Amino acid sequence: MNRRRALGATVVAVLVAVAGAGCTEGQPPGATNLVDPGSPAPQPNPTPILPPAPLSGKPVAETVASRQAVVVPVRVTARTTPVGLAEADLVYQEFAESESLHLTAVYQSQDAARVGPVAEIRPVDIRTVGVLHPFIGYTGGPTGFLDQLAAAGLPGATPARRxxxxxxxxxxxxxxxxxxxxxxxxxxxxxxxxxxxxxLASQGVTPASRLTVAAPGHPTQTWTYDAASSTWRGKIGKTTVSTASVVVLTTEYRTLNVRKPSPRSLPGAKVYGSGTAVVVSGPSSVSATWRKPGQRLVCNVIDPGGYQVRLQPGTAWVIYAPETARVNVA
Structure with a gap:
């Protein structure tokens, strides 16, 4: 009996244990039922981080951020209706002869189907945009100015050639x-x-809603802040333009004497050097200083604390104001 009975008892014990495992008795405290989670739910792709455009600071596609800038000089009078300025990343303004303005419009993050009226090349264009390595579209110019353009190594095209x-x-x-x-x-x-x-700056920031620049021999230019669009608006010729920032650089003007193809004299802003500046961007203003040592060096605009001013992303309108101009912010 002994061995047989012992073996039988063992088999019965195993069967009882197996049967007990299949019963629906309550689980011990702390136990959990395992459930097949199935396939994991797809996770949404994170929003791609777009790089900022180098001149406007606004996010753009990588292919746009890395492309070359295009520059077009524009001549404006009180009777002119300029086009294509809204798409520019930067516009530099020189007070020219006969109450006119010479604009240097720079395009990189956006294209403009039409820009004009296109003007001749001038020293202010060459000395301002040399650091940008652009391609320039212009109408020609005096022999001396064309020589300066060639010496600067800036490529471009005219209507006669393209x-x-x-x-x-x-x-x-x-x-x-x-x-x-x-x-x-x-x-x-x-x-x-x-x-x-x-x-806008580390110190010296004040509220601003109106900027005026009065240059001798020219109508007073008025810029007004529009809170609804967070832009500054001004009249250029017959066109109202909107820009994120206006930067006024006070500089010396010299008389440029042109001999070919026809003798004439015209004013020219001295782009290199240093001077005082007034900047408005968003609803703020700051008095600053500027310094540009040479053609292929950036013009730094420094706040009273010694730091670069920080403009709102968007178009910046840079005005070369003669030392005799009156610049006021309200």
Missing amino acids: KAAFPSGQASTAALRQAAPTGGVAPTPVFDHADSGTP
């Missing part, structure tokens, strides 16, 4: 971009741009 880039006598930035030699590089950033909530 008619397709100037439809209806006005420049197309996309067509100029196609006419540019291969290998063009993105421009060097010329301003710091503010993140959300970042002040």
Whole structure:
């Protein structure tokens, strides 16, 4: 009996244990039921982080951020209706002869189907945009100015050489971009741009809603802050333009004597050097200083604390104001 009975008892014990495991008795405290989770739910792709455009500070596609800038000089009088300025990342303004303005419009993050009226090349264009490595669309110019352009190594095209880039006598930035030699590089950033909530300057910031620039021999230029669009608005010729920031650089003006193809004299802003500045961006203003040592160096605009001013992303309008001009912020 002994061995057989012992073996039988063992088998019965095993069967009882197995049967007990299949019963629906309550689980001990702390135990959990395991459930097959199935396939994991797809996770949404994170929003891609777009790089900032080098000149406007606004987010753009990588292919746009890395492309070359295009520059078009524009001549404006009180009777002119300029076009294409809204798409510019930067516009530099020189007070020219006969109450006119000479604008240097720079396009990188956006293209403009029409820009004009296109003007001749002038020293202010060459000395301002040399640091940007652009392709320039212009109408020609005095012999001496063309020599300066060639010496600066800045490529460009005129209607006489690239008619397709100037439809209806006005420049197309996309067509100029196609006419540019291969290998063009993105421009060097010329301003710091503010993140959300970042002040215009480290110190000396004051509220601002109106800026006036009165240059002798020219109508007073008035810029007004529009809170609804967070832009500054001014009248250029017969066109109202909107810009994120206006930067006024006070500088010396000299008389440029042109001999070829026809003798004439015209004013020219001294772009290199240093001086005082007034900056408005968003609902704020600050008095600053500027310094640009040479053609291929950036013009730094420094706040009273010794730091770069930080503009709101968007178009910046830079005015070369003569030392005799009156600049007021309200």
